[in-house]
Amino acid sequence: MKRAVTPGTFDPITFGHLDIISRAAQLVDEVIVAVAASAGKQPLFSLEERTALAREATAHLPNVRVEPFDGLLVDFAREQNAQVLVKGLRAITDFEYEFQMAALNYDLDRTIETVFIMSPPQYMYLSSSIVRELASLNSSVDKFVQPHVAKALADKFAK
Numbered sequence: 001m002k003r004a005v006t007p008g009t010f011d012p013i014t015f016g017h018l019d020i021i022s023r024a025a026q027l028v029d030e031v032i033v034a035v036a037a038s039a040g041k042q043p044l045f046s047l048e049e050r051t052a053l054a055r056e057a058t059a060h061l062p063n064v065r066v067e068p069f070d071g072l073l074v075d076f077a078r079e080q081n082a083q084v085l086v087k088g089l090r091a092i093t094d095f096e097y098e099f100q101m102a103a104l105n106y107d108l109d110r111t112i113e114t115v116f117i118m119s120p121p122q123y124m125y126l127s128s129s130i131v132r133e134l135a136s137l138n139s140s141v142d143k144f145v146q147p148h149v150a151k152a153l154a155d156k157f158a159k
């Protein structure tokens with residue numbers, strides 16, 4: 001069974017993430033969306049909220065499941081019997097950082113391979129922080145996230 005992990009903070013999950021997750025789901029038997037605690041990033045949504053939003057967003061994909069994690073990504077992948085880490089590459093600016101993470105993860109565990117999927121042009125400049133900023137300014141985010149995520153953002157900023 002080929003199993004891939006698609007890790008991220010998913011604060012919140014966007015169509016850009018979903019593009020990578022659904023394409024990964026066509027390449028392997030099972031995809032585990034690993035929602036990182038990322039405490040250092042002080043996420044807008046709690047780990048539980050980010051996990052629930054990602055679960056609803058991927059409910060239509062039968063071979064995808066969503067799990068929260070804290071700690072090292074390669075440890076999580078090993079626990080889940082996953083052989084591949086799948087990451088999205090948007091603009092060239094992602095490359096340096098992803099290159100460093102892939103090299104470090106390879107050093108930590110040589111049995112786990114990192115694979116990159118290129119984001120399509122319409123999602124090249126999309127990020128969760130752009131979505132959060134638009135929502136905080138009361139601007140529509142319907143082009144970038146699913147309706148339940150847009151609602152969660154509206155509720156969060158109404159508080």
Ligand code: COA
Pocket residue numbers: 007008009010011014015016017020036038071072073074088089090100101102104105119123126127128129130
């Ligand atoms: N479409 C849209 N946006 C995308 C995207 C895509 N395909 N891919 C990434 N992004 C955006 C995210 O929305 C996020 O946006 P923001 O910073 O504006 O909010 C940004 O890119 C960074 O993504 P993030 O999900 O935070 O991932 P990351 O690349 O910083 O890595 C982990 C997160 C969880 C993979 C990483 O921190 C990790 O592995 N942590 C575990 C600890 C560990 O093992 N450390 C050693 C690893 S070398």
